[in-house]
Amino acid sequence: MKVAIYARYSSDQQRDASITDQFRMCRLRAEKEGWRVVEEYSDHSISGASMIQRPGIQALVMDSTRGRFDLVLAEALDRISRDQEDIAGIYKRMRYADVKMFTLSEGEISELHVGLKGTMNALFLKDLADKTRRGQRGRVEAGKSGGGNSYGYDVVKKFDGDGEPSRGDRTINAAQAEVVRRIFRDYAAGKSAKAIAMALNKDGIPAPSGGDWGFSTINGNPKRGNGILNNEMYVGRIVWNRQRFIKDPDTGKRQARPNPEEDWVIQEVPELRILDDDLWNAVKARQKTNTVARDARGIADVRKVNHRRRPKYLFSGLTKCACCGGGYSAISKELIGCSTARNKGTCDNRMNIRRDELESRVLNALRTRLVDPDLFAEFCDAYTRETNRLRMESGAGIDKAEAELKRIAREEEKLMDLYMRDAISIEAVKERGDKLRARKAELQDFLASTDEPPPLLHPSMALQYRARVQQLYETLQSDDETQRIEAAEIIRSLIDRIVLTPGEDRIEIDVQGDLAGILTLSAQRKNPAADAAGAQVKMVAGVGFEPTTFRL
Structure with a gap:
């Protein structure tokens, strides 16, 4: 019997030894039963509420279809998943692959275990969430913080009468409180959030995260109550339960949903007040009236930034500044520039480039430079x-x-x-x-x-490259939006990053690409814009096979 062991510990059990212990107990059981362990899979510090973000369980399910093992062994069914739908789905896939499931706690898993244990695990998660929220609400009503720490305050570490840690106590951090007052005074005086952030960075004041200040850190989202300008604790008021979080069943990521105002819990904490009411009200008044104001450089104010959905251009996310390593973003309809230089002021690169010029130069290089006969x-x-x-x-x-x-x-x-x-x-x-x-x-x-060896490659395949990229280039001009999107994704997959370096009179462009991926594209016999999306395979074969770089 070939056995695969799966182990997991969640974020509420921050102990790497937990994985080792689970593996050890499962190996002992396998040895006792005369089973041979051939694979081990694990997920570290990941909740069992969803399997989407768990590479270990994903690999386990994938390998089960390849006949690599006959049985999956785990400490308990809740180590595999706590979600009813996920447990049922995994069990169904294992049955299809003719792989049995066995746990140290439940024995061999059957439909009965899937139904009953799945329900119990789901109830456990709900009960845990309810207890956590009850504890948070109790702390808020006692005048303590219900969650993480806010800029301007320090966490007070102390113990109660029973020797247990007392949570939620805060005290004012004098240095950070003065920064908060400075931000509010500057904003009330008419400065933009971006100008305030750049001034703080110039003075070497660290942001809440420890890095550089950005305008979004200051502006935040007024509806959600985040950001420096919207934190009501600064006027001695804790507002809890503004929003709730629900996991997206497709991605496993948490999505915020606003709660009705009557469900908010508001507690006065005058001892934590940093601002007076006049300064707070002046800032709130400006936020309401300047909904479409622009700063000196023409960047939209917080409402515009929060609600405008920018289109995704051909090389969005791939362009990087050589000076600071930050990304390039659109600063107007035609131009892109260094985001760090414009929003934080910590980069000196103020040279911009037209988006259409960048795309034209890179696409032409892909069609011509990478088919240099000697190089290729x-x-x-x-x-x-x-x-x-x-x-x-x-x-x-x-x-x-x-x-x-x-x-x-x-x-x-x-x-x-x-x-x-x-x-x-x-x-x-x-x-x-x-x-x-x-x-x-x-x-x-x-x-x-052992997988079948890959087919033999022939050097003449390089001759197909120019035709393939030319075909993709022409597809970008097509009226069919679906084909344009697919062609753009394939072209993007040929590029690792585009580094822009300011020169005396123009920007130098370094394109870092994957030649192995280019050969994969060259070997495709079908229409790459229609059939090859996501077909890139990188090959690392030692010295000489690193991603190639060429300068435009």
Whole structure:
């Protein structure tokens, strides 16, 4: 019986040793049952409420379809998942793959376990969430913080009469409180949030996260009550339960949902007041009236920033500033510039570039520069030789294993023949037969788990590259939006990053791409804009196969 062990510990059990303990207990049970452990999977510090963000369980499910093991062993069913839908889905996939599930707590898992334990685990999660919220509400009503710490305050660490840690106590941090007052005074005087952030960065004042200040840290979201300008604790008032969080069933990520105002819990804490009412009211008045105001550089105010959905351009997220490493973003309809320089003032790169010029130069380079005969032929030759070497090594291992299996079969026949002629004792037959069967099982497992070697590559495939990229380039001009999006994604997949370096009179563009991925694109025989999205495969084969860089 080939066994795969799965272990997990959640964020409320921050102990790496928990994984080791689960593996150890499962190995002991496997040894007792005579099972052979062939794989181990784990997820560290990840909740069992969703399997979407858990690479360990995803790999387990994927490998089950490949016949790598016959049984999944875990400490308990709630280690695999606490979500009813996920447990049922995993169980269904394992049954389809003819893989059994077994836990130390429940034994062999059946439909009954899936139904009852799934319900119990779901109730446990709900009860845990309810208890947490009750505790938070109790702390708020006692004049304490119900969640994380806010800028301007320090956490007070102390213990109650029973020796248990007392949570939620805060005290004013004098230095940070003065920064808060400065921000409110500057904003009330007419300065924009971006100008305030740049001044704080210039003076070397660390942001709440410890890095640089940004305008969004100051503006926040008035409806959600976050951001420096919207924190009511600064006027001695704690507002709790403004919003709730619900997990997206498709992504597993938490999404904020606002609660009705009548559900808010508001508690006065005058001892935590930092601002007077006049300054707070002046800032609130300006926030209400300046909903469409713009600062000196034409950047929209907080309402515009929060509600405008910017379109995704061809190279969005790929362009980086060589000076600070930050990203480039749209500063107008035609221009893009360094976001750090414009929003934080900690970068000196003030040179902008037209978006259409950047796209044109990069696309032309992909069509021409990367098909330089010397560069491409050299890489393709090295890539082909390395791939074929790996293929031959893999093929040789498979051929050797198959040949040894045939030899074992002949030896087994020879043993039986010797026994039938009384030329060897039954003890000797058994001893030698056990060794042959053990080796035979190892070889069969090796062949079952070894993928077929990749097909041979031919250097002439590089000749297809220009046609493929040209086809993608033409598809970008198509009237079919679906085809344009797919073509854009394939082109983006050829590029790791685009580094923009300001020069004396123009911006230098360094494009870092994956030549192995380019060869993959070249080998495709179908329309890449329609069939190849997501088909990129990176190959790392040692020196000489690093992502290539060329300058425009």
